Structures are given as C-alpha cells and as structure tokens.
Amino acid sequence: MDARHLEILERIATGELDREDPAVVELCRESEEFRARLAEQSELLAVLEAEGGEEREVLALAAEDDSAAPGEDRIPTLVLESLVVEPGGRRRSVWVRTVLVAAAVVALLVLQWSRGTDEGGETLLGPPGVELLEPVGEVERVAAFRWDYDLPPGGWFQLTLRFDDGTSFKTSSRIMRAEWKPEPDLGERLSAGFAWEVTGFGPTGSVVARGGPARVDASY
Amino acid sequence: MILAGDSQHLGDLKLVKAAKCGDSSAVKDFAQRIKCAAKFLSIQNRRMGSPANDEELADLAQDVVLVVLRKMGGYEGRGSIESWVYRIARLELLVYLRERGRRPAPVGDMLDAAGGGSPKGDERFAITVVHRALARLRPHEVELVELRHLEGLTWDKIGARLDCPANTAKTRYHRALVKLQNYVHDRDGEDG
Structure with a gap:
C-alpha cells in the first residue's frame, strides 16, 4: 500500500470517488492488496452505515413508545442502590444510604402490616445489599469469593463476573453458601481486571438481594 | 426528542457526573433517563424477530444498567445519554444472542440492504467486533466516525x-477508519 492507494481509499470512504470509477477498477486489477483493503473498507462502511441507521430508527421509535418494556420498572431501584455504593463496595453517602434503608424498613413494615401474615416467606421489596467481602480492589490472586447476606430458608445465590473485554460469566448452579470458589478454567481470566456481583434469590426464585459490582484488579 | 444538540449533551455530562458523585436529585433523574435501556432492548429484539423472551430481556436490562453504571466515568457528553445507553444495550444484546447461538434475522438483511457483506460470514459477530473496535479508538476518532455515520453530517x-x-x-x-479497520481485522491499529 502506497500513499496513492491510501489517498484513493480516502476519497472512496469520504464519498468523493465512486468505487466503480475506472481508476479504482484499474487499481484493483493492479494491486491485490489494494483490492483486499477496499473490500474490507467497504464492509466496514456498510456495517457503520447500517448501525447508524439502526440507531437513529431505534432512538426515534423509543421516543414515541409509551409502553413499559420488560425490566424497565426495576431500573430506578437498581440505579439508586448502586450509586450510593462505590465500586469497591464501600458506602459513598451515608446519608443517602440511611434514607434508603429507613425507607426500606418503613416499606417492609407497611407490607407486613398490609399482608397480615407472611404468605411466602419472601420479601419482595427493592433488594437490599449483599455485602461483598473479598476480593475487592487490588489483590494478589483470587482464590475464592466471599460475601455476607442471610438468605431466607431455601434461597440461593448467583455470582456474576464482568470482564473488562465486555464479556461476562454467571454461575449456573445454585450457590447455597456465601462463598464461591472459581472453576479452574476461569483462573486466567481472573488474573486481569473484572467486577463481580452477587444476586440472592428466595425459595420461589425471586430476587431478594443484590451486591456489587465490586471492582477487582489481580496482580498475579 | 432523544437526539439532542450540544447544549443538552453538556447538560447530560453534568447530570452523569453529579449522579456519579451521589447527588440524590441527579441520581433520580439519571435513573429515569436510563430506563430507556429496557425500551431499546425490547425494540431491537422485536426488530430481530424476538429471539429473546421477556424474562431474558428484563435480566439483560439489568445487565445493561450495571455496565452503564460501571462506565459512567467514561461518559464524555459527546452524545446524549440515550445514545450512549443505546450502544451499550446494542452490544450487550448482540453478545447475549451470539453466546446463545440465536440468530437475529434482519441483521443480515440490514447489511445486504447497505450493500455490504459480512467479513466473517456472521453478521452479528461482525457488528459486535466493530462495536468493540470502536471502543478502542481514541475519543476524537470515535467522534469523527459518529458525526459521519450516526449523525449523518456532511463534511x-x-x-x-x-x-x-x-x-x-x-x-x-x-485515518480513524483505517485504524478501526485494523482493529477489526486484528492488526496493529496505526499502520495504513
């Protein structure tokens, strides 16, 4: 690829030159590398154009759509809970947290009072925090995950790992104790940066508690 | 209207920063703004032929919100909060469907309509790769790509x-496009 090739590619990408232009066709015949780069560029531009169009359409549709989407109602609670806790699991604002806890207690009392009796043994309030104990922050290695939360009888935990490359991992089997030892094939992935969260479920499968995300940077 | 001008984006940046600092009023406003994540997932899923069910979408919406919360420090106000959340939701949905081997039908149609093909023969994979490559560009490079392809502005x-x-x-x-192309094809970003 020389400067002329790059210039032609730029002119095609910016719309100055058509890729069917005789000069471009001739260059494609002359240079296999140019032809390959042009094909790659065209594919990338097609994806970018399509994605741009999709984004504009979806944003416009969303602006006109007044119906409730699945999970939409849970978002404010999740945001409120998460933004009063720092990534490391420490409390960011004692005042805000105190207000939230007080509100949760009042709501719990109201709910219990309105029910008269505890029908299912589960509380369906906005989930309180599971306290993530370790690992948190910079650590040498990740041997086990530990947290603190008392589940109702029959409840279980699920742990989620979110890696810096955008992928995630969720435990598939029910965790019955407030501890989880990572599977050996996760070892290498845990040596880089990631965040983890814990969700607590009641016996009927409804969410009763959440904790995290807590950021971990392992250095081994 | 969701698409907004620069002044609102500056307001959005202030809102995100205040919410990140725990300002209770800002947190409430921010929570309302990012409820759109669930809507974006639902609309995109519908446009793909509904490969995910409502329960999965609800779980995904929570996952998207957690990613948004984790990335708040990286929001620079170059686009609206909704636009930023949309891209996170889009990538999460595509990755989720790819990991579960479900194929959203119209994505291929979308590429065909755009006159392109798929670099690897898997359109969803190609889109995911492009989004991830975009995330590796520098902010001023992403801005150029966004102004051209997302806002559709003239030169x-x-x-x-x-x-x-x-x-x-x-x-x-x-230059940004060449770098993006190199990232997509696993080459060093700076050549060309």
Missing part, C-alpha cells in the same frame, strides 16, 4: 463542528 458540517477545514476532517476521519 462541511463536520469541519464546522470540529473547527477545521472539511478536507482536514476527511483526512482525520479516514
């Missing part, structure tokens, strides 16, 4: 927005 307008001649904007854009 004169892009130049005016960036306070540079249109030709300079074109050259910078193409």
Whole structure:
C-alpha cells in the first residue's frame, strides 16, 4: 500500500470517488492488496452505515413508545442502590444510604402490616445489599469469593463476573453458601481486571438481594 | 426528542457526573433517563424477530444498567445519554444472542440492504467486533466516525463542528477508519 492507494481509499470512504470509477477498477486489477483493503473498507462502511441507521430508527421509535418494556420498572431501584455504593463496595453517602434503608424498613413494615401474615416467606421489596467481602480492589490472586447476606430458608445465590473485554460469566448452579470458589478454567481470566456481583434469590426464585459490582484488579 | 444538540449533551455530562458523585436529585433523574435501556432492548429484539423472551430481556436490562453504571466515568457528553445507553444495550444484546447461538434475522438483511457483506460470514459477530473496535479508538476518532455515520453530517458540517477545514476532517476521519479497520481485522491499529 502506497500513499496513492491510501489517498484513493480516502476519497472512496469520504464519498468523493465512486468505487466503480475506472481508476479504482484499474487499481484493483493492479494491486491485490489494494483490492483486499477496499473490500474490507467497504464492509466496514456498510456495517457503520447500517448501525447508524439502526440507531437513529431505534432512538426515534423509543421516543414515541409509551409502553413499559420488560425490566424497565426495576431500573430506578437498581440505579439508586448502586450509586450510593462505590465500586469497591464501600458506602459513598451515608446519608443517602440511611434514607434508603429507613425507607426500606418503613416499606417492609407497611407490607407486613398490609399482608397480615407472611404468605411466602419472601420479601419482595427493592433488594437490599449483599455485602461483598473479598476480593475487592487490588489483590494478589483470587482464590475464592466471599460475601455476607442471610438468605431466607431455601434461597440461593448467583455470582456474576464482568470482564473488562465486555464479556461476562454467571454461575449456573445454585450457590447455597456465601462463598464461591472459581472453576479452574476461569483462573486466567481472573488474573486481569473484572467486577463481580452477587444476586440472592428466595425459595420461589425471586430476587431478594443484590451486591456489587465490586471492582477487582489481580496482580498475579 | 432523544437526539439532542450540544447544549443538552453538556447538560447530560453534568447530570452523569453529579449522579456519579451521589447527588440524590441527579441520581433520580439519571435513573429515569436510563430506563430507556429496557425500551431499546425490547425494540431491537422485536426488530430481530424476538429471539429473546421477556424474562431474558428484563435480566439483560439489568445487565445493561450495571455496565452503564460501571462506565459512567467514561461518559464524555459527546452524545446524549440515550445514545450512549443505546450502544451499550446494542452490544450487550448482540453478545447475549451470539453466546446463545440465536440468530437475529434482519441483521443480515440490514447489511445486504447497505450493500455490504459480512467479513466473517456472521453478521452479528461482525457488528459486535466493530462495536468493540470502536471502543478502542481514541475519543476524537470515535467522534469523527459518529458525526459521519450516526449523525449523518456532511463534511462541511463536520469541519464546522470540529473547527477545521472539511478536507482536514476527511483526512482525520479516514485515518480513524483505517485504524478501526485494523482493529477489526486484528492488526496493529496505526499502520495504513
């Protein structure tokens, strides 16, 4: 690829030159590398154009759509809970947290009072925090995950790992104790940066508690 | 209207920063703004032929919100909060469907309609790869790609927005495009 090739590619990408232009066709015949780069560029531009169009359409549709989407109602609670806790699991604002806890207690009392009796043994309030104990922050290695939360009888935990490359991992089997030892094939992935969260479920499968995300940077 | 001008984006940046600092009023407003994540997932899923069910979408919406919360520090106000959340939701949905081997039908149609093909024969994979490559570009490079392809601006307008001649904007854009192309194809980003 020389400067002329790059210039032609730029002119095609910016719309100055058509890729069917005789000069471009001739260059494609002359240079296999140019032809390959042009094909790659065209594919990338097609994806970018399509994605741009999709984004504009979806944003416009969303602006006109007044119906409730699945999970939409849970978002404010999740945001409120998460933004009063720092990534490391420490409390960011004692005042805000105190207000939230007080509100949760009042709501719990109201709910219990309105029910008269505890029908299912589960509380369906906005989930309180599971306290993530370790690992948190910079650590040498990740041997086990530990947290603190008392589940109702029959409840279980699920742990989620979110890696810096955008992928995630969720435990598939029910965790019955407030501890989880990572599977050996996760070892290498845990040596880089990631965040983890814990969700607590009641016996009927409804969410009763959440904790995290807590950021971990392992250095081994 | 969701698509907004620069002034609202500056307001959005202030809102995100205040919410990140725990300002209770800002947190409430921010929570309302990012409820759109669930809507974006639902609409995109519908447009793909509904490969995910409502329960999965609800779980995904929570996952998207957690990613948004984790990335709050990286929001620079270059686009609206909704636009930022949309891209996170889009990537999460595509990755989720790919990991579960479900194929959203119209994505291929979308590429065909755009006159392109798929680099690897898997359109969803290609889109995911492009989104991840975009995340590796520098902010000013992403801005050029967004102004051109997402906002659909002319070169004169892009130049005016960036306070540079249109030709300079074109050259910078193409440099960013080459870098993006290299990232997509697992080459070092700076050559060309």
